[in-house]
Amino acid sequence: PASTGLVATHPLALATVNSPPASVDGFVREFLRELNFGQGVSLQGSTVNDQYLALARTVRHYLMARWSETLRRQRETQAKGVAYLSAEYLLGRQLGNALLATDLTDIVGEGLAQCGIDLADLRAQEVEPGLGNGGLGRLAACFIDSLATMSVPCIGYGIRYEYGIFRQTFVEGRQVEQPDSWLALGAPWEFPHPENARLISFGGSVETTTDEAGVERRRWIPAWDVNAVPYNYMVPGYQNGRVNTLRLWRAQATDAFDLKIFNSGDYEEAVRAQTFAENISKVLYPEDSTPQGKELRLQQQYFFVAASIGDFLDQQLPEDFDLTKLPERIIFQLNDTHPVIGVPELMRVLVDERGLEWDAAWAITQKCFAYTCHTLLPEALEVWSVDLLGKLLPRHLEIIYRINDDFLAEVRERFGDDELRIRRMSIIAEHPERSVRMAYLATVAGSKVNGVAALHSQLLRDKVLPDFDEFYPGKFTNVTNGITPRRFLRLANPALSELITDAIGVGWLTDLERLRGLESYAEDEEFRERFRDVKAANKRRLDAVLRERDGFTVHDDHLLDVMVKRLHEYKRQSLKLLHIVTTYDRIISGEVAAADVTPRTFIFGAKAAPGYKMAKEIIHLINAVGSVVNADPRVEDRLKVIFPPNYNVTLAEKVIPAADLSEQISLAGKEASGTGNMKFALNGALTIGTDDGANVEIRELVGNDNFFLFGMLEPQVEELQTRGYVPSSFYEADAGLRRAIDLISSGAFSGGDRSVFEPVVSNLLYEDRFMVLADYAAYIEAQARVDAAYSDVEGWTRSAILNVARSGFFSSDRSMRDYIERIWGTPPSI
Numbered sequence: 001p002a003s004t005g006l007v008a009t010h011p012l013a014l015a016t017v018n019s020p021p022a023s024v025d026g027f028v029r030e031f032l033r034e035l036n037f038g039q040g041v042s043l044q045g046s047t048v049n050d051q052y053l054a055l056a057r058t059v060r061h062y063l064m065a066r067w068s069e070t071l072r073r074q075r076e077t078q079a080k081g082v083a084y085l086s087a088e089y090l091l092g093r094q095l096g097n098a099l100l101a102t103d104l105t106d107i108v109g110e111g112l113a114q115c116g117i118d119l120a121d122l123r124a125q126e127v128e129p130g131l132g133n134g135g136l137g138r139l140a141a142c143f144i145d146s147l148a149t150m151s152v153p154c155i156g157y158g159i160r161y162e163y164g165i166f167r168q169t170f171v172e173g174r175q176v177e178q179p180d181s182w183l184a185l186g187a188p189w190e191f192p193h194p195e196n197a198r199l200i201s202f203g204g205s206v207e208t209t210t211d212e213a214g215v216e217r218r219r220w221i222p223a224w225d226v227n228a229v230p231y232n233y234m235v236p237g238y239q240n241g242r243v244n245t246l247r248l249w250r251a252q253a254t255d256a257f258d259l260k261i262f263n264s265g266d267y268e269e270a271v272r273a274q275t276f277a278e279n280i281s282k283v284l285y286p287e288d289s290t291p292q293g294k295e296l297r298l299q300q301q302y303f304f305v306a307a308s309i310g311d312f313l314d315q316q317l318p319e320d321f322d323l324t325k326l327p328e329r330i331i332f333q334l335n336d337t338h339p340v341i342g343v344p345e346l347m348r349v350l351v352d353e354r355g356l357e358w359d360a361a362w363a364i365t366q367k368c369f370a371y372t373c374h375t376l377l378p379e380a381l382e383v384w385s386v387d388l389l390g391k392l393l394p395r396h397l398e399i400i401y402r403i404n405d406d407f408l409a410e411v412r413e414r415f416g417d418d419e420l421r422i423r424r425m426s427i428i429a430e431h432p433e434r435s436v437r438m439a440y441l442a443t444v445a446g447s448k449v450n451g452v453a454a455l456h457s458q459l460l461r462d463k464v465l466p467d468f469d470e471f472y473p474g475k476f477t478n479v480t481n482g483i484t485p486r487r488f489l490r491l492a493n494p495a496l497s498e499l500i501t502d503a504i505g506v507g508w509l510t511d512l513e514r515l516r517g518l519e520s521y522a523e524d525e526e527f528r529e530r531f532r533d534v535k536a537a538n539k540r541r542l543d544a545v546l547r548e549r550d551g552f553t554v555h556d557d558h559l560l561d562v563m564v565k566r567l568h569e570y571k572r573q574s575l576k577l578l579h580i581v582t583t584y585d586r587i588i589s590g591e592v593a594a595a596d597v598t599p600r601t602f603i604f605g606a607k608a609a610p611g612y613k614m615a616k617e618i619i620h621l622i623n624a625v626g627s628v629v630n631a632d633p634r635v636e637d638r639l640k641v642i643f644p645p646n647y648n649v650t651l652a653e654k655v656i657p658a659a660d661l662s663e664q665i666s667l668a669g670k671e672a673s674g675t676g677n678m679k680f681a682l683n684g685a686l687t688i689g690t691d692d693g694a695n696v697e698i699r700e701l702v703g704n705d706n707f708f709l710f711g712m713l714e715p716q717v718e719e720l721q722t723r724g725y726v727p728s729s730f731y732e733a734d735a736g737l738r739r740a741i742d743l744i745s746s747g748a749f750s751g752g753d754r755s756v757f758e759p760v761v762s763n764l765l766y767e768d769r770f771m772v773l774a775d776y777a778a779y780i781e782a783q784a785r786v787d788a789a790y791s792d793v794e795g796w797t798r799s800a801i802l803n804v805a806r807s808g809f810f811s812s813d814r815s816m817r818d819y820i821e822r823i824w825g826t827p828p829s830i
């Protein structure tokens with residue numbers, strides 16, 4: 001209920017707001033009004049930040065009518081929708097996307113010019129909301145963009161972290177983290193609604209009570225609580241008049257909580273209590289693919305999931321709603337295991353608060369959730385110790401035990417007392433400590449379970465959860481990830497977008513398979529030349545950005561070889577590094593003349609989790625190799641290694657369109673999907689990659705001739721593992737590899753100090769969990785193929801165009817259609 005009393009019955013109560021006129025004059029008037037009345041400054045006295053904030057609010061006005069109309073229609077039709085539950089949303093800058101969605105870019109550019117302002121300067125002023133670590137968070141952002149564009153009812157739920165992913169700096173080549181205060185200069189895109197705060201409880205105990213009907217019920221008596229305050233963000237569809245909602249929760253101390261202490265005279269303690277509560281949404285955990293099992297993280301998870309489920313049941317449904325019909329109204333999509341505590345939460349609400357019988361509640365719950373798994377790495381599969389969970393959420397732990405008991409009873413019924421199987425399938429693990437396997441809980445509760453690329457989904461079924469696949473035939477499915485072409489082609493690469501439209505007309509931006517129409521242009525010499533001009537222009541644009549940002553230069557006559565992604569051993573940045581060191585070694589040893597080496601600029605972008613030591617050592621080594629190689633006159637500027645700090649969505653939008661070569665070199669079977677790989681292919685880079693994640697599908701689509709495949713296949717990896725992998729034997733057997741590693745251990749990149757990179761070297765020689773050395777030779781050979789292919793300018797361009805033409809499949813619009821068809825059954829509603 002949005003309004004009450006007189007307001008609700010007022011004749012204007014249902015009137016939607018009018019959009020400001022979509023004309024240059026109309027815009028200028030609205031913008032100046034915002035500057036004067038909103039920011040409280042004159043145009044003359046305004047700073048760039050004032051102008052940016054006023055512009056953002058002005059653009060918001062244009063979206064407002066569509067937003068309220070979307071909400072009104074949703075209330076009226078009560079159509080089935082998606083609640084996307086994700087602890088991360090890596091949104092990137094909002095302004096450009098909002099202008100694109102409203103088709104206001106030209107009007108605004110012209111209007112601002114009349115005011116003596118350059119739109120580009122205001123766009124550059126925005127600090128991106130970095131509320132995610134990497135691919136998982138960015139995927140959530142792409143998905144909500146696609147759903148809005150496809151007019152599918154969706155509400156995204158998450159956490160409004162006060163500090164997002166840390167800002168990375170380098171001090172003497174080592175990573176140093178700085179807090180990301182993205183809110184410091186104002187947050188023009190959010191709508192806080194403190195009046196709709198929800199109380200979220202923690203701790204305490206559970207007791208048995210008897211209700212009015214004389215039935216015994218378990219009742220949770222929590223020990224403390226916090227307020228969850230919703231902050232709404234618009235999610236505009238692409239020029240379709242729809243605006244969905246992203247609702248992020250902020251933790252605030254409850255008055256009652258600190259007042260009690262405050263009244264007792266302990267002012268400091270009261271403030272401490274407030275800090276404690278508000279810590280919950282203070283900072284994003286900077287770990288990607290390696291959750292740490294910290295109590296605050298479980299608090300964050302429960303906090304946002306309980307707020308979201310409560311919000312949906314209380315605010316989005318009519319008051320007299322029949323809860324047995326809940327699956328006809330909503331599907332809660334679990335973005336990895338982070339929101340899985342929502343399963344026992346929905347059970348608790350249905351049974352304890354709404355008085356449903358257990359079996360009825362379970363039948364509803366099983367239909368209302370679906371689970372997406374994003375990884376296979378054993379260390380990334382979330383488990384919570386029973387001690388911790390029981391302390392923080394005692395009633396939820398009870399519910400999980402009951403779910404497990406019922407589930408294991410079913411397993412026994414099917415398979416008899418097969419104790420090994422029971423132990424394997426139990427949601428509760430006993431070793432090394434008693435804990436809850438969140439992926440198992442999600443699999444038992446979810447109506448569907450999906451992996452994020454074909455290979456990943458198959459391995460998930462066959463290797464990680466085979467017992468569950470046998471037990472629940474048809475539950476497992478695949479939806480290959482995707483990326484939004486609005487941000488990662490239209491906004492990031494306007495020059496290529498224009499070239500595409502010139503060739504195949506409009507319409508491809510919401511129907512990306514139409515890029516197929518470009519295939520024939522690969523044979524058109526003039527088109528190829530224009531395509532190369534676009535690439536070169538994008539390199540110059542990147543050069544300008546990196547010069548200003550970090551003082552790096554990018555030569556537009558170099559092959560631009562790019563590896564941007566989180567730093568993780570399984571992704572094998574160290575393999576890329578060995579290639580660079582090998583090439584460098586060949587030059588300085590005189591094996592090849594510098595003049596005969598393909599000029600290449602290597603760009604790295606990567607953040608390491610602050611506690612991940614080996615990842616940070618590798619960052620240090622990349623920087624050290626870069627300093628030496630870049631400064632060595634023998635190289636004659638034919639190799640450049642640049643590593644701009646703080647790689648984020650904003651930088652990705654500049655780097656990817658300029659790239660020639662996309663590095664996707666994880667050990668086969670370890671990268672669930674990857675999404676950067678798709679962005680590069682769509683922007684006309686060729687991939688050098690292993691048979692892993694979505695690389696497999698990229699190669700199938702773009703064709704073998706337009707992709708540089710190398711390395712072991714997943715079954716070969718398995719086989720080598722079983723046989724016993726001895727990395728040093730590869731070192732012994734390969735002279736090139738030996739020389740590269742020896743050069744690193746000699747101190748050549750550490751001022752003669754042999755101890756600095758010893759940990760990296762011994763890790764490679766004696767551990768090498770991800771088989772870098774085993775794939776080294778194949779990688780070097782594949783890079784030689786790259787050099788040869790690049791020397792054929794026309795042939796390379798042809799391949800690059802075919803990469804663009806055949807990447808339409810990787811639109812996140814297609815991913816959303818697959819979710820609808822295979823998982824949600826949500827008919828797109830207009």
Ligand code: 73E
Binds near residue numbers: 135290
């Ligand atoms: O392969 C990527 C995948 O493309 C995978 O590593 C990543 O998700 C992407 C989107 O599907 C991912 N992130 C996490 N797990 N898998 C993760 C785990 C814990 C915390 C934060 C992120």
